[in-house]
Amino acid sequence: MSEQNTPEKDTEVKHFLQQAIEQDIADNKHGGKVVTRFPPEPNGFLHIGHARSIWLNFGLAKEYGGECNLRFDDTNPEKEEQAYIDAIQEDVKWLGYDWSGEVRYASNYFDKFYDWALHLINQKLAYVCHLSPAEAKEYRGWATSPGKESPYRERTVEENLAEFEKMRAGEYDEGACVLRAKIDMASPNMNLRDPILYRIRKASHHQTGDKWCIYPSYDFAHGQEDAIEGVTHSICTLEFQAHRPLYEWFTENLPVPSKPRQYEFGRLNLNYTVTSKRKLKKLVDDSVVSGWDDPRMPTVSGMRRRGFTPTALKSFCDMIPVSSKNNSDIDVAILERAIRDDLNDNAARAMCVMNPIKVTNISQFLIDEMQ
Template sequence: MSNTENTKPTNFIHQVIEQDLEQGTNGGKVVTRFPPEPNGYLHIGHAKSICLNFGTAEKYNGECNLRFDDTNPTKEDQEYVDAIKSDVEWLGFKWAGEVRYASNYFDQFYEWAQHLVREGKAYVCDLSPEEAKEYRGWATEPGKDSPYRDRTPEENLDLLERMRKGEFDEGSCVLRAKIDMASSNMNLRDPILYRIRKESHHQTGDKWCIYPSYDFAHGQEDAIEGVTHSICTLEFADHRPLYEWFIENLPVPSQPRQYEFGRLNLNYTVTSKRKLKQLVDEGHVSGWNDPRMPTISGLRRRGYSPQAIRNFCDSLAVAKTDGTVDMAQFEYFVREDLDKNAPRAMCVVRPLKVTVTNYPEDQEEWFELPNHPKDESMGMRKVPFSRNLIIEQEDFAEVPPRKWKRLTQGVAVRLRGSYVITCEEVIKDAEGNVIELKCTYDPATKGANPEGYKAKGVVHWLSADNSVPCEVREYDRLFAEENPDGDKERDFLEFINPESLVLVEGSRCEVGLANAAVESRFQFERTGYFCVDSESSEDKLVFNRTVGLRDSWGK
């Protein structure tokens, strides 16, 4: 598996920074920023950007700002702001100083817009959106100048101020930069600087009814904050000439540079914010933090640890091309982390009753089992054994297949860490379903592995009298298609995996897990890795399946 060995992935941005440091560029400083738009929850692609920006600052003793590019109040919300801050902190990163917002600089942006107008490099345009689209031209043919392009600076300043005061309706006019309507780069064809949005803003309230475009705000924010390396994903490469045009034509306090890297895509999922929002809004998932979602909050609720996510992101090359990573590679890092750090426990997901007929009815004894087979520092736990037990339904077969190493009639099997039992009788209901096994135990086989006795197999178990009821949510990949976005003739929703969530009630777990904290992670022996769900309460213990013990997808 690529990038899971002790090989160092390529990172061209670090190569650039090291060259800058050698040459004394930027005074030997490294300042990065993570600039999300607060119009949705962060996903695994953002995690790569977070790790790159914050990790780069850490590596070179620099600073990384958290800044919200909140220039579109129609799609933004304080809920998203709070969720993004929580995600960054949960991943273990700290931003420099206070949280920053594009809206902190709205007054400065407006002054710079006026500066461009005075310089004859911006104008108020009254073309309708439909007309503006027609005038813009196509990639294969140049656009044509707006009939309002030659307004005088004095007229444009007056119109811009009237826009700011709310005298015009939404869509009636915009402020545009005067660059080149014949440019081969569509972003340079007189882009919009300000548009009218008569919406209240989550940070500035009703102070403004015009808002800067993302392109106009982005580079200037970097300049104000002294960002040295503005790192963004590859789709912004065509925007870089515009980024640089603003920096060159405004009296900004510094000269940041933009660098683009390939974004992270995972198969069997989507990372488009629009599509993730559609999944939430249409009820295909329970919310942004649904454990099937590729959002950071969803991965957290699923049971993925921040260290596993960081290890995965750090294993990826930072290159100038986009790429898709196999979900199995991500899950490798999740298993590797949980195998080292998750304590062991036993949970019977689909119980089958076992009566140990030669064990005293009124007796109970406790067995000590290690919390981790390779880490003694995690200590021991105690599990009760009684006459009435439960095992997994799938651990018994009336007609066992070849090489069967679990329970069947007349065959001895070890119950993990306790005794060897032998099934003597099978009880069925009226429909022929197996509902109980009558077994006997061998007192001489007490313990984890007594000398001189080898059972055919090992199964996990619980006392039916002294265990905790729980609900198990078996999560799998949200999409059954490797590339749900790949078929342009079909809606991506058609590929939702109908087995992505299976609710199992009637499960039981060790009594010691009764008060397990939310987000606690465990390896349920022989079953997989699980996490205590945020919906758990004193009355209902809920476990989410994080990942299986091995990759079995598609096998």
């Protein structure tokens, strides 16, 4: 009896994000659609950690026939520049990805955010607070002790509407007051202790010009942007895990068009490598390096000038497990291996003689001598 051939079983192990997406598709959640997003802040160039986020968000969308949006979370005009926006778009394209539709900005939704802030005030879920930054820090408490409620917390709806309009009209100086959500000052989650929704920034914005002198906080804008865009899987790194209850509080208390689910994965920590944008910016500002794209920098543009390839960076990302529990602490030798393997297979090679010398046929010389 001959041995029957059987097809090999698929032994690929799916990571938790793939499993979640496949389960949602099987349940016809979101109508079977998959929409992800890559939401950088335009306050610096992308680094190796961002490359992994790009690989994950754009890659998952492509794997499941979905879409990935490129959105700039531009809520802090004092630290943002058009040059950063241009560089980020160039890096995404160089890595071999393209986004769905037009480039999106948090500033596209500033009018909607303002209306939603008014909604929270009218629902008695937000108030204008005149505590100084030092007082607000003191009132916030510590992780081991509850905070204290602001003396401005119980203002009437009418008072808060009037004060918020003064903020928008520019009648207050920066730092004089903020709009805060009214949640729970005793919550063990510090992010729920009446977080800031709007603050005064008298700075021109690279997209909206001088239309606004108040700007939404990152936390107030981020989750609502996903809801507006119909994002089905909001993929963030683990440091945003504690922010998820706040994002969900907003979507529960605002008339948002959808309610995205946030998933957190472990961020990439590459040893012997600085990836703090604040520290990288200091290197640029102090002229320690020639710019964000200096080949010594761990930025995507710097690595591109150093000779790295998109294929090598994607291969490197493939080597790193996607975890929902722990950050990935990776030896830089793994990155170097990915680059070396790609160049070994694909780099063009040529040989030449730079300093030729005359070579004498010694065999013929000996024959001549013997004769």
